[in-house]
Amino acid sequence: MFKTILVAVDGSPGSHKALDVAVGLQASCKSDVIVLTVYRHHSLLEASMSMVRPEDPLLPDESMRDHAKEIAEKAKSSAIEAGSEAVRAFVKVGPPARTIVKFAEEHDADMIVVGSRGLGDVEGFLLGSVSHKITSLAQCPVLVV
Numbered sequence: 001m002f003k004t005i006l007v008a009v010d011g012s013p014g015s016h017k018a019l020d021v022a023v024g025l026q027a028s029c030k031s032d033v034i035v036l037t038v039y040r041h042h043s044l045l046e047a048s049m050s051m052v053r054p055e056d057p058l059l060p061d062e063s064m065r066d067h068a069k070e071i072a073e074k075a076k077s078s079a080i081e082a083g084s085e086a087v088r089a090f091v092k093v094g095p096p097a098r099t100i101v102k103f104a105e106e107h108d109a110d111m112i113v114v115g116s117r118g119l120g121d122v123e124g125f126l127l128g129s130v131s132h133k134i135t136s137l138a139q140c141p142v143l144v145v
Contacts, residue, residue, distance in 0.1 A: 002029045006109035008036050008100045008134075009075040014115025018145045019075050022113040023082045025143075031110070033079060035089040036103055037072040038096045039064040065091065097133030104140060112142045 007022035009015040019035070026033050041061060068091045076089040092099050104112050114131045131144045 002031045002110040004032045004034060004107060004109045005029075005111050005113060006034045006036055006100070006104045006107065007075075007113040008038065008096075008115075008130075009071060010037060010096075010115075011071040011074075012115060014145065015075075016078075016115075018113045018115040018143075019079060020082065021143065021145050023079050023084045023087075025111070025113070026084055026086070032086040032088070033084055034107055034109065035072055035075045035079065035087060036092065036100060037068040037075070037090070038092050038094060038099045039068040040096065041093055061093070065093065096130045097137060100130075100134055101137045101139075104138060110140055112138055112140060114142065114144055116144050 002025065005022050005025055007015075007018050009019055022033050025031065039061075072089040072091050076087055079087045090103070092103060100112065100114070103109075112134060114134055116129070116131050131142075135142045135144065
C-alpha cells in the first residue's frame with residue numbers, strides 16, 4: 001500500500017508517537033521509513049536574542065543543525081530498536097511545513113506521518129500548526145498522530 005513513509009520528528013512527545021505509528025505502518029506495509037528533522041534558520045537579530053545552548057558558543061544555525069542531527073539519529077535508532085529494517089534519517093533547514101512537503105515530494109513518499117503538536121513557537125498559535133499546514137500543502141496522504 002505505502003512504499004515510502006516520511007515521518008517528521010522534532011523531539012517532541014507528539015513526534016515520538018508519530019515515529020511509533022510510522023514503524024507500525026512499515027511492518028504492515030513492508031515500506032521504507034524516512035525520518036526527517038527540520039530546523040529553522042535564525043537571522044542575526046534572532047541570534048542576538050537567542051540562547052540556543054549557552055554552554056556551546058556556536059552560531060545559532062550551527063547549534064540548531066547539530067541538535068537536529070541528534071534528534072534525527074535518535075529517532076532512527078528508536079525505529080531500529082522497534083524493529084524497523086529500512087529506515088533513513090535526514091536533516092533539512094527551512095520553514096518546517098513547506099520543507100517537509102517538498103522533501104516528501106522529492107523522495108516520492110506515499111504518506112507523511114506527523115505529530116499533532118510539536119515544539120512549535122508562538123507563530124504556530126497565530127498562523128496554524130505545522131501539522132495543519134502539511135495537511136493543506138501535501139499531495140499525498142497525511143496522518144496526524
